[in-house]
Every structure is written in C-alpha cells, then in structure tokens.
Amino acid sequence: MSDIRKELKYLSSHEWARVEEDGTVTIGITDHAQDALGDVVYVETPEVGTRVAIGEEAGVVESVKAASDIYSLVSGEVVAVNEALQDAPETVNGSPYDDGWFFRVKPDDLAELDEALDAAEYRELLESDE
Amino acid sequence: MGNKTALYTTHQTMGGKLVDFGGWDMPLHYGSQIEEHHKVRQFAGMFDVSHMTVVDVTGADAKAYLQYLLANDVARLDSLYGKALYSGMLNHEGGVIDDLIVYNLGDWYRVVVNCSTREKDLAWMNQVAATFSVSITERPELAMIAVQGPEAIRIALSLVSADQAAVIASLKIFQGLPVGDWFIGRTGYTGEDGLEIMLPNEAAVNLWQSLADAGVAPCGLGARDTLRLEAGMNLYGHEMDEGISPLAANMGWTIAWQPAEREFIGRPVLEAQKAAGSSQKLVGLVLRERGVLRAGQIVSVEDSTENGVITSGTFSPSLGYSIALARVPHSIGSHCQVEMRGKQITVEVVAPNFVRNGKAVI
The missing domain is CATH 3.30.1360.120 (Probable tRNA modification gtpase trme; domain 1)
Structure with a gap:
C-alpha cells in the first residue's frame, strides 16, 4: 500500500497539498502517483510569479513510461518552485512528499482546499481503484 | 490472473x-x-x-518449409551448426505476422516467436505446414x-x-x-x-x-x-504488424531476394513494392531538449503532405534525452517536426540505432 500522509489534502488526479506555517500551499504528487509513473525523467513546473488556477494544468511530470499533467489544489500566485527537480527528477520517486515537492502557491482563498480530499477519502479512492 | x-x-x-x-x-x-x-x-x-514461444521444426521438409515460410532464407545457415537468423514471417499481402529468430540445428530448426502473437503464429505455421512433411512442436x-x-x-x-x-x-x-x-x-x-x-x-x-x-x-x-x-531493434506491434511492409520497418536486410527462384510467402507483393519504391521508411529521432517522444505522436516533414508516426519513443537512460523510432515519408531530411502535447517540436533525424555495446553511436 502506498504512503498517504494524514496532514495533507489530495486530488483524485493524485496531487497533494500542504499548508505551510506562512499560509502558502505546497503542491506535489503522491506516492501512489510516483509509483504508477515509474522513473521520473522530467518535471515542468510553473514559473515563479505566474498564476495557477484550480482545474487548469500547472505543470507536467514525465516518466520513462508516460507524461502526466499536474494540477494545483488552490488558485493563486506561484511563490517558489523546486529547482532541484530539474537536475534530479528522480527525487520525486524517492521523496514524493518532502524533497520531491513541485511548487508553492500564495493562495487567493485557502478555503478552496476544503473541496479537496482528505487522507481517508484519498485512501478510499485508491482502494476502490484496485 | x-x-x-x-x-x-x-x-x-x-x-x-x-x-x-x-x-x-x-x-x-x-x-x-x-x-x-x-x-x-x-x-x-x-x-x-520465458513468455516467449519456442517452437521446434522437425521432419524431412524442415528446411524447404522454412524457406517458404520466412522472408529470410534458412539456406544462409547451411553448414553453420547452431547459427541463428532473424526473419519476418509474412502474410500473402507482404505484411508482418511476426518477427522471429531461427536456429539451424542440423536436421531440425528451433524458432523463437513473440508471446503476444503466439496463437496466430502457431495457426499460421501449422496451416503452411499442411503441404510439407514437417512437425511443429511447441516447447x-x-x-x-x-x-x-x-x-x-x-x-x-x-x-x-x-x-x-x-x-x-x-x-x-x-x-x-x-x-x-x-x-x-x-x-x-x-x-x-x-x-x-x-x-x-x-x-x-x-x-x-x-x-x-x-x-x-x-x-x-x-x-x-x-x-x-x-539498440534500434524493432518491437512487434510497434515498428511492424500485419499491415506494414518489412520494407517500411527497416527489415529490408532480412529479405533474402537471392536466389530469385526461391518462392516465399509475400515475395510477389514485396517485389512489386520494391520496384515501385517503398513510400515510407523507419528512422531514428532524437530530441536533445526536455520532453519525451512517445509512440503515436505525429511526425510532419517539409515538402511532404504525408505524415509519419512515432512507432516507439522513450527517454534514453544511456543518452540522457529522448529517442524514438518513426515510420516516415522517404523524403525526410535531417530534421522533422513532432507534435508533442499540442506543440510542434523540431527533432533530429538519425539512423535507427542509438547505443551499442555501452556506447552512443549517433
């Protein structure tokens, strides 16, 4: 069974979000997603200063096997991206919830996260897919 | 299961x-x-x-049977005990039923075919065997x-x-x-x-x-x-299938045209294609920037209204960038365009062979 973190919020498309102490929101892909993709070889993140919106493509992750769009769980301005993934995309496989984060957003409205799945709901989703 | x-x-x-x-x-x-x-x-x-299908061909007509069944000529193996030959097994329309390896073992032959094509291969081999004195035995x-x-x-x-x-x-x-x-x-x-x-x-x-x-x-x-x-090797169902000529799949070298009197399944169609000039060929593609070429992506070529298609694409771990095999119009030059995720990307055209014995060959 893949690793699901209690404190995170999730999308059915297998992104996670974490609210940081400064109120920004960090986005990445789940352990289940990295396992399904296999070895990640490229990560395309949005640029700092640009805006991302719920339901719109914010980036791309490509593995040897497949390409997959990345969606944000909140709308807002991108305030940081994980530059380390450019040279070491395999970090996404090894540490999807920590060193393998994708980008950080200053959210317009943090309440948007209420729409996302919590850990129990995401686990249920994965179990129903099996 | x-x-x-x-x-x-x-x-x-x-x-x-x-x-x-x-x-x-x-x-x-x-x-x-x-x-x-x-x-x-x-x-x-x-x-x-182990999922690959091993088939032994024995009997008085084993050689004559394989000479008719395969586009390559097992006579090339004569007096070379154990020698292997790569060949296409074609249908009467010149399409590829499967690609295989055949070993010469003296008075019999061992054939290794793909697993995904096992049933149709065995059916075809048995059908063709009807007029020969041979036994086809799966192992x-x-x-x-x-x-x-x-x-x-x-x-x-x-x-x-x-x-x-x-x-x-x-x-x-x-x-x-x-x-x-x-x-x-x-x-x-x-x-x-x-x-x-x-x-x-x-x-x-x-x-x-x-x-x-x-x-x-x-x-x-x-x-x-x-x-x-x-290594630029074909995969059945990607680079070729029953609708694709071996001439458009970089398999021309596996067709033994000589001796001219040897009849083999698909020969008349291939000869006509050869005379007319095959319209498509298999090439290698290289994308040195970010992004991964994928099977099914459309290839467009300058001066040609006909499109090509990527048959296999991946990230090359040895080279550190993406490579692909593509079936394209013959007129292709040194570069072409590939539609990737809604954008036209320029990629380099090379011979369909990228790495051999641990070294880049492009």
Whole structure:
C-alpha cells in the first residue's frame, strides 16, 4: 500500500497539498502517483510569479513510461518552485512528499482546499481503484 | 490472473512490480527501470523471457518449409551448426505476422516467436505446414533467461557445469547450441553481448538465484524496452504488424531476394513494392531538449503532405534525452517536426540505432 500522509489534502488526479506555517500551499504528487509513473525523467513546473488556477494544468511530470499533467489544489500566485527537480527528477520517486515537492502557491482563498480530499477519502479512492 | 512463468514467485520475492504482458504476469521493474538499464549497459542484468514461444521444426521438409515460410532464407545457415537468423514471417499481402529468430540445428530448426502473437503464429505455421512433411512442436516446458551486459558471459561461465561452460565459451555471436536439456544462445535484445538460456522450467529458479547471487541485476520489461529501443531493434506491434511492409520497418536486410527462384510467402507483393519504391521508411529521432517522444505522436516533414508516426519513443537512460523510432515519408531530411502535447517540436533525424555495446553511436 502506498504512503498517504494524514496532514495533507489530495486530488483524485493524485496531487497533494500542504499548508505551510506562512499560509502558502505546497503542491506535489503522491506516492501512489510516483509509483504508477515509474522513473521520473522530467518535471515542468510553473514559473515563479505566474498564476495557477484550480482545474487548469500547472505543470507536467514525465516518466520513462508516460507524461502526466499536474494540477494545483488552490488558485493563486506561484511563490517558489523546486529547482532541484530539474537536475534530479528522480527525487520525486524517492521523496514524493518532502524533497520531491513541485511548487508553492500564495493562495487567493485557502478555503478552496476544503473541496479537496482528505487522507481517508484519498485512501478510499485508491482502494476502490484496485 | 494471467499465465505465470516458472519464475513468478521469485519475481514477487525479489520485489518485482508485476503487470500483464500479452496475457502473462511479468515484472515491469524491481524498483527503478533506469537503474536496471544502466546495470545491463555497464555490468550485467537478467530478464525472464520465458513468455516467449519456442517452437521446434522437425521432419524431412524442415528446411524447404522454412524457406517458404520466412522472408529470410534458412539456406544462409547451411553448414553453420547452431547459427541463428532473424526473419519476418509474412502474410500473402507482404505484411508482418511476426518477427522471429531461427536456429539451424542440423536436421531440425528451433524458432523463437513473440508471446503476444503466439496463437496466430502457431495457426499460421501449422496451416503452411499442411503441404510439407514437417512437425511443429511447441516447447512450453522450457523457461528462458536472458543474461545481458559486458560481464554477462563471464559471470555465466562461472556458474554453470563444465559441459555448459565449454559450449558458452565456444559460441559465436548469434549462435545457439543445445547442451543436455539446456539450449544456450549468444543472442539478445539489448545491444549488449550476452546469452539467452533455455532450460527446463524446474531449473529456472536455481539459475536465476545463482545469477542474482553473483551480482546480476534482475531486470523487468521496462528496461528491456529502453535497451532494445536504444539498440534500434524493432518491437512487434510497434515498428511492424500485419499491415506494414518489412520494407517500411527497416527489415529490408532480412529479405533474402537471392536466389530469385526461391518462392516465399509475400515475395510477389514485396517485389512489386520494391520496384515501385517503398513510400515510407523507419528512422531514428532524437530530441536533445526536455520532453519525451512517445509512440503515436505525429511526425510532419517539409515538402511532404504525408505524415509519419512515432512507432516507439522513450527517454534514453544511456543518452540522457529522448529517442524514438518513426515510420516516415522517404523524403525526410535531417530534421522533422513532432507534435508533442499540442506543440510542434523540431527533432533530429538519425539512423535507427542509438547505443551499442555501452556506447552512443549517433
């Protein structure tokens, strides 16, 4: 069974979000997603200063096997991206919830996260897919 | 649940991620397919290829039958005991039913065909056999382990019996010989030196385990695909199928046109195609920037209204960027455009061969 973190919020498309102490929101892909993709070889993140919106493509992750769009769980301005993934995309496989984060957003409205799945709901989703 | 090879439980124990492949439960990788790929290029890796179909052709007409069945000519193997030949098995329309390897074993031949095409291959082989004095015998009791990489043969030699070692040491490239109830070929699908060992199912786990203990990395179908693609080798169902001429799949070299009097299935159609000039060919593509070329992406070529298509694409672990095989209009130049995720990207056109024996060849 893949690793699901209690404190995170999730999308059915297998992104996670974490609210940081400064109120920004960090986005990445789940352990289940990295396992399904296999070895990640490229990560395309949005640029700092640009805006991302719920339901719109914010980036791309490509593995040897497949390409997959990345969606944000909140709308807002991108305030940081994980530059380390450019040279070491395999970090996404090894540490999807920590060193393998994708980008950080200053959210317009943090309440948007209420729409996302919590850990129990995401686990249920994965179990129903099996 | 699909078919299981003799190594199924071993794959599970070793952490293989098992997926369905042509009706078989096979390992995709054991953690990282890129690491497995590098292990084969730099040291040695092993693959369970027991799902491949082994068929023995015996009988008085064995040679005449295969000369009619295959586009390549098994007469090229005459007096070369154990020598192997790569060939297409064509239909009457000149399309490829399957690609295969045939070994000359004196008065009989061993043929290895793909697993996903097993049923139609056997049906076709039996149908064509009706007018020949031959027997077609499948050998499901054999497992097959491919040991590949620069150290593969050295390690295998250290693990097998004296008789088996003597045979391995004697093998020329693309030759296979029986030894006891084993059959060992110096063949593979990676672009590296190595062996393909057919052995009784009940002996497979022991060999696999002893290879693993000697440092040979278990590798899955994921690495097998990136390795064969770097080596520019075709995969049935991608580079060719029943609707595609071998002339459009870089298989022209496998068609034995001489002697002109040899009839083989598909010959009249191929001769007409050759005379007319094949409109498409298989090339290699290289994208040195970010992004991964994928099968199915459309290739457009300057001065041609006809499009091409990527037949196989991947990220090349050895080169560090994306490569692909593509069937394209003959007029293609040094560059072409590929539609990737809604954008037209310029890529380089090269010969369909990227890495051999651990070294880039582009």
